[in-house]
């Protein structure tokens with residue numbers, strides 16, 4: 043799939059992440075997008091993109107991530 047048309051499913055488990063589906067799953071999806079440079083393990087001058095559901099992110103990276111409660115100002119910024 044071209045990078046300019048992001049998938050609406052988790053790249054790992056294929057869970058539907060379309061906003062018109064389960065809105066809570068779509069809201070918790072994590073998109074990774076970055077450009078690579080010289081000596082990158084992803085190759086030089088590439089665009090790396092991935093969309094992951096919260097379940098796969100937790101399974102793959104959970105042991106390496108810290109989880110802390112939001113501060114008051116972060117809670118307000120995180121409220122639609």
Ligand SMILES: [Zn+2]
Nearest residue numbers: 052055095098
């Ligand atoms: Zn997934």
